[in-house]
Amino acid sequence: MSFLSIRNLSVRLKKGPPLLRRVSLDVAAGEVRGLVGESGAGKSMIGKAVLGILPPSIEVTGGEILLDGVDLLRLPPALRRRRIGALCALIPQDPLTALNPSHRIGPQITDRLVDILGWTRADADRRARELLAEVQIPDPERVLRSYPHELSGGMRQRILIASAFAAEPKLIVADEPTTALDVTVQKQILKLIAGMQARHGTALLFVTHDLGVVSKVCQHLSVLYAGMVVEDTSVADFFAAPRHAYSAALLAATPKYTDPSAGLIPVPEAVIAAVQAEVAAFDRSLADG
Amino acid sequence: MHEARAIDGRSLVRRRAGLRLWLSAGWLGLLCVATLFAPWIAPKDPLAQDLFLGRLPPFWMAGAEPGYWLGTDSLGRDVLSRIIHGARVALAVALIAGTITCLVGATLGLLAGFLRGWVDMVISRLIDIWMAFPPVLFSILLIAVLGPGLWSIIIAIVVIDWTRFARVVRAEAMAQGAMDYVASARVAGRGRLGTMMREILPNVLPTIVVLLTLEMGIAVIVEAILSFVNLSISTDDPTWGGMISEGRTSVHQAWWVLVFPLVTLFLTVLAFSQLGEGLKDRFDPVLR
Amino acid sequence: MADLYSIETLSLSLADMTAKPLFGAAPHIQILRGLSFTIPRGAVVGIVGGSGSGKSTLGRALVRLLEPSGGQIRFDGTDITHLPEAALRPLRRRFQMIFQDPMSSLNPRHRVGTIIAEPLRLHGFQAIPDRVARALEQVGLPQSFVTRYPHELSGGQRQRVGIARAIALEPDFILADEIVSGLDVSSQAQVLNLLERLVRDLGLTLAFISHDLSVIRRLCQRTIVLHRGEIVEDRPTADLFADPQAAYTRELLEAIPLPDPAQVWT
Secondary structure (H helix, E strand, C coil): CCCEEEEEEEEEECCCCEEEEEEEEEECCCCEEEEECCCCCCHHHHHHHHHCCCCCCEEEEEEEEEECCEEHHHCCHHHHHHHHHHHEEEECCCHHHHCCCCCCHHHHHHHHHHHHCCCCHHHHHHHHHHHHHHCCCCCHHHHHHCCHHHCCHHHHHHHHHHHHHCCCCCEEEEECCCCCCCHHHHHHHHHHHHHHHHHHCCEEEEEECCHHHHHHHCCEEEEEECCEEEEEEEHHHHHHCCCCHHHHHHHHHCCCCCCCCCCCCCCCHHHHHHHHHHHHHHHHHHHHC | CCCCCCCCCHHHHHHHHHHHHHHHHHHHHHHHHHHHHHHHHCCCCCCCCCHHHCCCCCCCCCCCCCCCCCCECCCCCEHHHHHHHHHHHHHHHHHHHHHHHHHHHHHHHHHHHHHCHHHHHHHHHHHHHHHCCCHHHHHHHHHHHHCCCHHHHHHHHHHHHHHHHHHHHHHHHHHHHCCHHHHHHHHHCCCHHHHHHHHHHHHHHHHHHHHHHHHHHHHHHHHHHHHHCCCCCCCCCCCHHHHHHHHHHCCCCCCHHHHHHHHHHHHHHHHHHHHHHHHHHHHCCCCC | CCEEEEEEEEEEEEECHHHCCCCCCCCEEEEEEEEEEEEECCCEEEEECCCCCCHHHHHHHHCCCCCCCEEEEEECCEECCCCCHHHHHHHHCCEEEECCCCCCCCCCCCCHHHHHHHHHHHCCCCCHHHHHHHHHHHCCCCHHHHHCCHHHCCHHHHHHHHHHHHHHCCCCEEEEECCCCCCCHHHHHHHHHHHHHHHHHHCCEEEEEECCHHHHHHHCCEEEEEECCEEEEEEEHHHHHHCCCCHHHHHHHHHCCCCCCCCCCC
16 A cells, blocks of 8 residues: 555635645655646645645645545644654755754754654764765764854755654655755755665655656656646656656657757647646536536 | 746735725824814813813713813813824824934935945944934933924934834845846946936835834824923923823823823824835735 | 957956955955856857856856956957946947846836836937837737736746847847746746747847756857866867766766656766
């Protein structure tokens, strides 16, 4: 059975338009699933819904989020938070703002372990050092004592990755973790994430708009448009022959440096019209049914 | 979804802002009417004393005298009429002192924040040194030197509070100055002064508007404090602060003498601050 | 064909304000170290590098948003390296810039029409409303956008307004600083295709700054690779990709994740 199973999740702006339209997807234990789509498609929203961090202006209107068999949406808030805290973690997008500028690095990794998960200070400190070594940070002692602004973007992202793996979560949501990074740093970080994920056997929900990144890290992917899943397939099948016209158009728009004539074809009007018609039909069926 | 706008809860903000704007503007409008037409709309002469009519309660209580809606003070003067006349001083101070403080402070802040360099250094040092003076003592000292009077109060407020504007506007101007649209104006060939007025100022204006209305509220309070300690205008014209001061002595026998001017003062200051917020939201194209 | 830009041993250093002592000047960080290259008229040159390479600084030096600390920049024969602002202003019409962040590069409190018209007014153009209308048409935006505010537009549309603003002045040269980095892959494609067409139709010279080699490959005839403030490669694009000479160029190429699971990515 899948570790994470989302069934018909619908989410909308309070008294406003729908943002997720009956999204369903599975992530097996130890597997990496990509969530792909353009901005506004709702891919970040899914990750936030799973972690219980949707903004207050947004509400869930239906569906289930089964985490290791238990539906998070049916749990009382305190229990939900505890379960999510014990089983999940987040690798956020922006390493600049994700770390508290007023605290040193060390406490930012260990505080969560000690205060929320009940570890001893000694265990937490040891774990922090292990993790920094695992993410290949040179001179971990100095880094633990440093403040975020004293470190580079790549280093900060490594620390965030280390933090995410600290409590051995079963599922990590990575929300565009390399979008803000240089291409050479991105490669190192992606290899790091992929390596750690394989080593720790963690399931990974990887949100990105970059199809190149998906092909390197993910085994399965879901393509989203306007909060609706338009394709759900394995990475191998997708890049060989995407089934949905919109997915094919996204692929055609992506430039490839190996082929100067490839890519940079905007999604054709006809394809947009077709997929928007699908969304409209979906909304109508909801209203009727 | 294609070419869609950002999702947010802006419509909710707009609705709340509308109500806030109307209520505060309504109250302040009422005060303006009171200021302009006080001699005609005040039911009684605010200075007329009649010891036989001393300490009469407001109209809904037993023992009230018709015509004295909010009661009388210990000297038989009509509380309502005194409040209406007191609005004249309060609003005059608020509008004049607020505006001058805003002009002085915002201009210096804008110049410092945008031009940077030695202009910023000089103005910033000036602000730091200026803010080191304790404001209340400073104002009392100023009044003592200038003598009591409306213009003394106004000058005192301007002299003390311009730094509030300057600091905040400077920070805003600096933040806006770092934006790409400012660089774009330079690339297009605009000079520094032109950029400051045309590009930076419109983006700093919402902050200035809020500060201005806040300052008006503060000016009203400062005037009330000064008249409380008898350092305000020199004539016998009623002021809210003065009424509060006098009302302290009879608070047990005639609470209304203290409470009504106090409530009026409170509502006025509240109205100013809400007006600022409401105006800012209304006229900001980004939020519409 | 004469060179539009001629750059010789260009150096630029900026004050490091975070290391400024209480009294005295801040120490300077050397960002550009003695760059030399030319940009012929009509060329489309890509400038590539990682963060910290100095590519944005170089771009800003070319349009004189920053003043070089050493070396020389000649624009169409005129030495603009240390030209004072007053003398620079009439020249500015001929070299324009499009910025990276569509959110902050348009004044949020000006309407689109005003944003495009302002530079025209500054340089004393006539028939401004007609020129604004034509600029909008050239970038494929509807005329009704003249009265809109930037926050009412999408990222791709805002970038097109930025392009309209730049081309309305009929410049000789445009610097595009990472103009598609924040955009969706489809909007990116639209903006780049538009730029390609405009360069062709208007005979523009273009310098295109990017960290994305795939985009550079498609758009630029020549590519300059910057690393730590120095030029490590300056060659025709096809040659550079066929046979990258500098180690850093190879590193950049190897880091790119292609949308192809079969790519060997070690």
